[in-house]
Amino acid sequence: MTVEFKIANRSIHPEQLLSCLAGYQMLPNLVQAILVDDAIAQIVCTEDEKAAACQQFYTQNQLEEEAARQAWLNQYGMTPEQLEALATRELRIEKFKQETWGGKLESYFLQRKSSLDKVIYSLIRVKDPGIARELYFRISEGEQPLSELARDYSQGVEAQTDGLIGPVELSVPHPVLAQILASSQPGDLAPPTQVGEWVVLVRLERFMPAQLDDAMRSRLLHECFQTWLNEQLAQVDLHAIQHPPTVSVAP
Template sequence: MTQAFLRIEDRVLNAEDIAALLEKYNLLPQLAREAIIDRAIEEIAIAPDEIERTCESFWNQRQLLQPEVQKQWLWQQGITPEQLREKLLRELKILKFKKDTWSNHLSDYFLLRKSSLDGVVYSLVRTSNLNIAQELYFRIQTGESLFAEVARQYSLGPEAQTGGLVGPVELSRLDPALAEVLVSSEIGQLRPPLQFGEWSILLRLEERIPAQLNGIMEQKLLDELFESWLQERVTEVVQQHKLERHLVTQ
C-alpha cells in the first residue's frame, strides 16, 4: 500500500504524486540542491561560542539589539528563534565545508581565473548612429572636445550620467567582445568607433586593476568552486531521477 505523505486541501499526495509535481514545476533541482548541501555538511561541527557570536553579529548588523525588537522582527518574518539559529548554523557549516574542501586549491584556481578577474575602468560613449560616433571620435582625438563632455551630451546609456566613466568592473562581467577590446588596449588609448549590436561605441581604457588573492577574493573563489561542484551534483541527481522515472513508465 502506498503511504500518503502530504495533504493539500482535499487532495492526499503520495511519494509518486510528489515526485511528479516536483518534475512538472521544475522544483526538483532546488530540492536536490538543499538535500545535497545537508548531506555534505551533516558531520561538520561548529563550536557553541561561534554560533553565539554569529547570532549576535546578525542582530548587530540589523541594529536590532533589544529582545522585544528582535521578537517583533522574528514575528514579521514568520520564523521562530530556533529556526533563525538553525539557519545561521547551516550557513556556518556551509562556509566551513567550502574552506575545508577547497582552501588548499585557491592559489592554483586564482591563477587559472586571474585574467578574467582583473578589473578595468574605462570610458564609453554609445550612440545608434555610426556617423555621429565617427564625428565624436575625431572631436575627441583632435582635442576639440573632452570625452566626458561628449559622453554627457551624446551617450545614450547610463554612462552619460558619469561622463562616460564605467567601473571598476571585472573583465568577466563584461561582454566578451568588449572585454577583448579592453585587454588589447593601452591605457588612455581612444579606440575608433566599434560596432556592438545596435550600438556604435567609443571606448577608452582608463585603468587596469590587477586582481589580488585577498580575503574578499578568496571568498568569491570559494563560492565559485562550491557552486560549480553543487551544480554538477544537482545535474546528476536530476538526470538520474528522469532516467528512473522513464524506466518505470516503460
C-alpha cells in the same frame, strides 16, 4: 495499512509526495539540499562553534526564548535535533568549502583574475561610422573633451554620465571592448571599432587589479561550491526519482 495525510480537502498518499513536490517545482530544491547535507555530513564543529552558530540563528530569527523555539518547531514540524542541524548548516557548508577548495584558491584566482580586474572607462557609441571618425579626431586633437561629445552624441545610457562607465569587472563589457580595455593604458583612446550594431570610441580611464582579499576568497569559494553543486545536480535524474522502476516479486 496505507498511511495518508490530509491538507485542506486533499488526501495525499506517501507515494504521491514526490509527484506533489515536482508539480510545485520543489523537487530540485529538495535534491539540492540532500546533496549538500550528504557532502557536509562528515564536517565536524566544536561545541563552541555549535553554540555560537545556534545563538546567531536564534537571534536572527527571534528564537531566544524557549517558547519561541517550540513554536518554530511546531510550525515547521521539526525536532530539536533538526533545528540544531539547520542552525549550524551554513557553518558546516563554509567549513566544507574551505576544506575542499581552500588550498586551490590561489591558482583558481589566477585563472579568473583577467575577468575579475575592474576598469573605469569612457564610451561613445553611434551608428554612423563617419560621425565616429569625426568624434575620434576631435578628441585626439584636443578640440573637444570626450565627456562633452559623449553627452551630445552617444546613443546609449552612458550619455547621461558624460560617457563614463564603471568601475566594472572586465567580464561585464562586450568581449571586443573588454579586449581593447585589457590591452590599453589609462588615457588611451581606441580608434572607432565596430561592436555589433554600434561603432564605438572607448578610452580607459583607470585600471583596478583584483586582489585576493577576504571578500574575494569568500566569493571564489562560493563559485567553486556552486560549480560542484551544479555538476552534482546534473547527474541526478529527477524523472527517475519520481518514477522508480517497479520490482516484480515472484509468487
